Amino acid sequence: MITVNQTEIPEDKILAEMQYHPADSRREAMFSAAEALIIGELFRQRAKSLGIPVSDDTVESSDEDFIEALIEQEVAIPEATDQDCRQYYEANPSKFETSPLLELKHILLTVPKEDDAGRAEAKVRADALLDILKGGADFSKLARRESNCPSKETGGSLGQISKGQTVAEFERQVFAAEPGLMPRPVESRYGFHLVFIERKIPGRSLPYEEVSGQIADYLNDKVRRKAIAQYIQVLISEAEIEGYDFQVDGSPLMQ
Incomplete structure (x- = not known):
């Protein structure tokens, strides 16, 4: 049995949650489901303590209406500056061609x-x-005679192709x-x-102005995920969790 600050997470909830966590084995799926429910319960308890409206249906990880409000109130998430974006653009030229x-x-x-x-x-x-x-x-004559591809009808020509x-x-x-x-x-x-x-x-380099928004979205998302992961780690470290050995560093939710 798993409890989070004396709140029980029933086994049937974990079994039901497993469908949302495909894995190589049932054991891995069960661990992922348990972690998701534990974190959901930690979010729920913290939100309630701050007066954020939360559904009474406990440990339902799919109920996330309150989570954005909790994160906005509790997690400081800096936004990427133009300088950050330019530095990323200059350090990764091949990504913008x-x-x-x-x-x-x-x-x-x-x-x-x-x-x-x-x-x-x-x-x-x-x-x-x-x-x-x-x-x-x-080449074209040999293609018409030997190739097993429908392109043999045009001498093997695939026309013009790009990556992907x-x-x-x-x-x-x-x-x-x-x-x-x-x-x-x-x-x-x-x-x-x-x-x-x-x-x-050859491919051509895309100008910074054309990709700056894309870079900002990427960097902001990366910072947001890291900040939330750190916040989750704090909640776990401060909680009394029984029945589950929460290895934060090894959790896929921490990536």
């Missing part, structure tokens, strides 16, 4: 990811086709490559790709 664009074509040899033998055979075939291409064969439009393992390799025939087959969850990059258009 448009995606580069690639114009490319490919030949895809499809094989299921779990088919190890098929993968080995497809790799041998991909290497052989790559040697043919290195010898001067026409293809699977990560394919994207990571092609965007790091230079124009021309890639020297090795690219493996993805779909199989093996022979890739010819026709054109690479």
Whole structure:
């Protein structure tokens, strides 16, 4: 049985709360649910002590109408200044660039990811086709004959792509490559790709004025989460909690 300052949190409440805390195991889900209910009860008790209206339905973590009022009254949350935003912008230039664009074509040899033998055979075939291409064969003609992708109808052309439009393992390799025939087959969850990059258009830096609001929102949210986590830690340290070993530093709620 868990009690928070002599207020009991029934086991059936924890079991009901678990549906909102998916985890790798039932044990982890139960711990997360218990922590959420404990913190909810601490919020409720503190709000009541300050005269903030709170529902009489105890330890219902979904009832959060009073929490914003409590945080506004109890937690000092500074807002990011223009200087803070500019410093973040200057320290993270790569985060404020448009995606580069690639114009490319490919030949895809499809094989299921779990088919190890098929993968080995497809790799041998991909290497052989790559040697043919290195010898001067026409990429588009070979794509029409060998590719398993619908793009074979247009000579393997995928047109113009930006980051986020293809699977990560394919994207990571092609965007790091230079124009021309890639020297090795690219493996993805779909199989093996022979890739010819026709054109690479670099991304452009976004001006500070265009992203300052986005940066301020990010920094403010980060500071807010940290301040609330520290406030929760104070509430826990001052409370009498029985039936649960509250490891604040290891809690996912503290991240």
